[in-house]
Amino acid sequence: MYTRKLRGSVVVLTLILGSSAAFAQAPNLGKPINPAEIVAWDINILPDGTGLPPGSGTPAEGARIYSAKCSACHGQNGKGGPNAALAGGNPIKDMESEKTIANFWPFATTIFDYIRRAMPWRQPRSLANDEVYALTAYILSLNKLIGENDAMNAQTLPKVRMPNQGGFIIRFPDKL
Amino acid sequence: MRTTPRIRSERDWKNMEQIAGNGLLHRRAFLRGGAALAGAMTGYTMVQSASAQQLVDDPWSLAPGAAVPDYGVRSRFEKNVVRTLSNPTAEPRTQHARTPHHLLNGTFTPNGLHFVISHAGDPDIDPDKHRLAIHGLVKQPLVFTLDALGRYPMVSRMTFLECGGNSAPLFSKEPIQASVQALHGLVSCAEWTGVRLSTLLEEAGIDPKAKWLIAEGADAPHLSRSVPLSKALDDAMIALYQNGERLMPGNGYPMRLILPGWEGNMNIKWLRRIQLTELPGMSFYEARTYAPILPGGKAYQFYFLQEVKSFITHPSPGLALKGPGFYEISGVAYSGNGRISKVMVSADGGRSWAQAALQEAVQSKAFTRFRVPWRWDGGAAVLQSRAWDEAGYAQPTRGELVAVRGETTRVPPVTGFPSQHYNAITTWAVDRNGEVKHVYA
Numbered sequence: 001m002y003t004r005k006l007r008g009s010v011v012v013l014t015l016i017l018g019s020s021a022a023f024a025q026a027p028n029l030g031k032p033i034n035p036a037e038i039v040a041w042d043i044n045i046l047p048d049g050t051g052l053p054p055g056s057g058t059p060a061e062g063a064r065i066y067s068a069k070c071s072a073c074h075g076q077n078g079k080g081g082p083n084a085a086l087a088g089g090n091p092i093k094d095m096e097s098e099k100t101i102a103n104f105w106p107f108a109t110t111i112f113d114y115i116r117r118a119m120p121w122r123q124p125r126s127l128a129n130d131e132v133y134a135l136t137a138y139i140l141s142l143n144k145l146i147g148e149n150d151a152m153n154a155q156t157l158p159k160v161r162m163p164n165q166g167g168f169i170i171r172f173p174d175k176l
Numbered sequence: 177m178r179t180t181p182r183i184r185s186e187r188d189w190k191n192m193e194q195i196a197g198n199g200l201l202h203r204r205a206f207l208r209g210g211a212a213l214a215g216a217m218t219g220y221t222m223v224q225s226a227s228a229q230q231l232v233d234d235p236w237s238l239a240p241g242a243a244v245p246d247y248g249v250r251s252r253f254e255k256n257v258v259r260t261l262s263n264p265t266a267e268p269r270t271q272h273a274r275t276p277h278h279l280l281n282g283t284f285t286p287n288g289l290h291f292v293i294s295h296a297g298d299p300d301i302d303p304d305k306h307r308l309a310i311h312g313l314v315k316q317p318l319v320f321t322l323d324a325l326g327r328y329p330m331v332s333r334m335t336f337l338e339c340g341g342n343s344a345p346l347f348s349k350e351p352i353q354a355s356v357q358a359l360h361g362l363v364s365c366a367e368w369t370g371v372r373l374s375t376l377l378e379e380a381g382i383d384p385k386a387k388w389l390i391a392e393g394a395d396a397p398h399l400s401r402s403v404p405l406s407k408a409l410d411d412a413m414i415a416l417y418q419n420g421e422r423l424m425p426g427n428g429y430p431m432r433l434i435l436p437g438w439e440g441n442m443n444i445k446w447l448r449r450i451q452l453t454e455l456p457g458m459s460f461y462e463a464r465t466y467a468p469i470l471p472g473g474k475a476y477q478f479y480f481l482q483e484v485k486s487f488i489t490h491p492s493p494g495l496a497l498k499g500p501g502f503y504e505i506s507g508v509a510y511s512g513n514g515r516i517s518k519v520m521v522s523a524d525g526g527r528s529w530a531q532a533a534l535q536e537a538v539q540s541k542a543f544t545r546f547r548v549p550w551r552w553d554g555g556a557a558v559l560q561s562r563a564w565d566e567a568g569y570a571q572p573t574r575g576e577l578v579a580v581r582g583e584t585t586r587v588p589p590v591t592g593f594p595s596q597h598y599n600a601i602t603t604w605a606v607d608r609n610g611e612v613k614h615v616y617a
Contacts, residue, residue, distance in 0.1 A: 027328050030310070030318030030379050037319075038311050041448070044390045044400065046455045073268065083269065092473040095347065095582055095595040099464055104475070107458045114460040118397035121268045121296065125398075168467065168477035175480055176404050 045113040049158030052112065055129035056153035059146075062138025065131050069120050078142045083121075087142035092167065102143040106168060108160035112136045112152075133157070196530035198523035198558075199551040200505075203533035206549065259289055260357055262591050270295050272591070273426065274361025277489045277508065283535060283543040284334065285364035287419050292426035293339055293362065296396040299446055303430040306394065308414070312451035315381025322430050325416060328371040333413070334542035335436040336510045337443055338363035338482045340466045343598040345590050346574065349583050351603075351614045354590045356492040359602070359614065365510070365543035366427075368434050369417035374409045377452070386452035390459070391433050394448040401442040402456035403435060407480075411436050414447065437512025437541040438480050441466060468595045471582040476597075484511035484571050485599040486519055486546065486563035497610030500554035505532075506547040511565035515539065518564040519546040525558035525603070525617040526573070532561070540566075557606040558617055574600040574616055 035042070045051040066078075074080060078087035089100025097103070101111065116132045118124050127135070137152040145160055146152070152160075170176065193202045250257070257280075259273035273292040275285055285291075292298075303322045311317035342362035345352045352359070377389075382405070389408055392400040403412070413434040415423065423429040428445030435443050441461055456462065456478075467475040486509035491497055505523075509516045515538050520529040532546035546561065563571045577600035588594045605615040 026375060026379055027324075028379060029324035029327055030320050030376065031324075033309060033311070033317050033319045035311070035317065038309055038317065041309060041392075042311070042451075043398065044392070044451055044453070044457050044459075046453060047458045048455060050453075050455070092469055092475070094471055094473065095469045096584055096586070097469060097473070099467075099469070104464060104467075106463055106477075110458050110460060110463045113400075113457065117392075117400065118296075118460070121396075124296075124396050167473065168475050169470070171476040171479040172481055175407070176478060 043113070043117055045109045045116075047107040047109050047158070049109060049154060052109070052154035052157060053129045054154065055133050056151050057130050057132070057134025057137050058151045059134075059138045059141035059148050061130075062134035062136070062141075065127075065135055066138055069127075070135070073121065078139060086139050092164065100143075101139060102145065102163060104164050104167070106162055106165045108136070108140060108145070108157055108162055111139055112157060194551075196522065196524070196528040198528075198555075199553055200521060200523050200528075200530035201549040201551060203531055203548055257289070259291070260361065266297055268296075271297065272362065274357050275364045276355075276357045277360060277487075278356045278492045278495050280489070281506070281545070283508070283545050284366055284419060285543075287366070287421065287424050287427070290364040290366055290418070290424065290427055291337070291339070291362050292424075293440070294395070294426060295399060298425040299395045300425070301394060301429060301446060306430050306446075306448065308431065308447060309449045310376055310380045310452075311449075312389075312453055313383035313386035314377070314452055315383065318376070318380045320376070322416070325371050325414060325431065328375060330369055330371060330416075331413065332367055332369040332417075333411075333436065334365060334367050334539045335434060336363055336365040336482070336541065336543050337434075337440045338485075338510075340439040340441060340479065340482070340596040341593040342440075343485075343487075343602075344593045344595060345588065346598050346600065346602065347578075347581070347583050347594045348587050349585060350587050351616050352587065352590050353493065353614055355494045356487060356489055356602075358590050360487050362440070363510070365508075366419050368413060368415040369420070370413045370415035370431070370434070373412035373414055373433070373450075376414065377408065377450075380452075382452065385454050388453045388456050390451045390453055390457045391442075391444040391447060392449040392451075393428075393444050393446040395446050399441075399444060399461065400457060400459045401444060402453075402459065402462055403433075403438075403442060405452070407435055407438065437482055437514075439466060439482060442480065466596060468581070468597055470580075479597050482510075482512040483597070483599045484513065484516070484563050484565040484569045485509070486516075486561045486571060487602040488521070488559055488561050488604055491559070491606065491612050492604055493612045493614055495612060497552055497606060497612070499610065500552050503550050503552055504547055505550045505559060505561075506545060507561050508543045509534075509546055509561070509563035510541070510543050511563070511567070511569065512541055513565045513567040513569055514541065515566040516544040516546075516563055517566045519544070520562050521546070521548045522560045522562075523550060523557045526560055526601075529562070552606070552610075554608060556608060558615070559604045559606065560601050560617065562601055572600045574603075576600065 073083040089103035140146045262272040339362035433444040488507040519532040535545035603617040
């Protein structure tokens, strides 16, 4: 235990040496981990495509997977069911407009990211990367945002231009 | 105003300074008047003493009581003090549990009543197997166990957590008749204890290119949100304790991110991974859900901040007044910008205002309990509270907010979320029967 006098000198030392002194005294109990050990968790996709894995899928392949694993909640052809529609949508006018992928989502990469981390609802992380690409392609094709034969992969997906990408106002730019 | 209030002395009432219309008294009226006067003020007491009853020993005073449990449970008479559930059978959609503000008092929320939103249920996490990984734009990726984090220097702070969609029913074009729990139950306040995020990020070594971090939970949807690195280095915390005990499962057991004053959804629960990046991830929740649409069709992105807000909890719908006399108007105020500097209360729909007493200590980004003594004369009254924060922001009127943000054309369900980030004034109307209704004024 420090005496009062000793604690005072520690404060002075910290002031002189600044953060490097604090760092030297940090517990340093984090265990180094190499990127290969994080792979199973490393699932963030950025809008520029960073993080997209190898693999590829087409709308036709996606349609088959969709019927088996998605349509019970999201309806046939993405028309909606107990859960949200994935196709269509009227232009956004006000707060009562339904936000859909086609009329609202600013980046196509979000579709891949969200399916891979959260879907299907009861079996998240159960889809192979090719299947996620195929479902992403199917949804984009349903919304006529890509052609019905366009394959989605790490190169093509970030290039898909979403109609509402320019529809946003950053609320507090000084917070970023 | 009644000519003959049911109190001990007309003179005592007149000594009390009415500071604003419809019976609002000075916030320090009791301190000024002294204890004797305070006794005279309580109309209830006087009414009851007029029909004084014989005091007797009740059965619980005549025999030893129950065994003390190893984990305390509240009185069986308090069983109605519960959260309301939007999805009690865990159907495959989001679950909301709302805090009963009208049945609580003080400034923090008990753990069992803290609001919870779970997008796919609460995971059952074994704390010994849980890991927190920090990677991406860092010099050395690191992984932490709960045991390891428990050895770090800790900090405690009171902070409110508020869903970005709290109070969304007030976007309705017509006031929805519902309790303060239904309208404002997606905000709570707790003391969180844990490790500063900056400590862990510095240990990993921040690459100068990093501008954001993406935080992710270990829940089934692997919920993820992007956070500006500046916030992470300012006051972010990895919380391990909630009001002194380990986090509740619904609040992120065994660890969660706490971003004081920022949108609840960003305070990632069951936190398992933090990746430092140059860009935000534009995850589902930031790209779609928490992007409120403005009139005309543009939408706000990266709202983040929970702005200055207050609402009256006592009285409020469901808490009827039981006859004219003294009541304390009280509620909570909070701001993501810092401390509450002032709360004003009106009993005449905003025509005149009385400054409320603020419960010390007023803490930054935490609930501040405000109180105003009120003499209800039995007539119609329209109650409002309005808060200011130390950054100089004033809580808007509903008219001011709706002018910018819009409102619905139809009345939405009370559990719906027509938009987010509603922080305008809430109005309660008291009728002559003492019933309290939600109105717009």
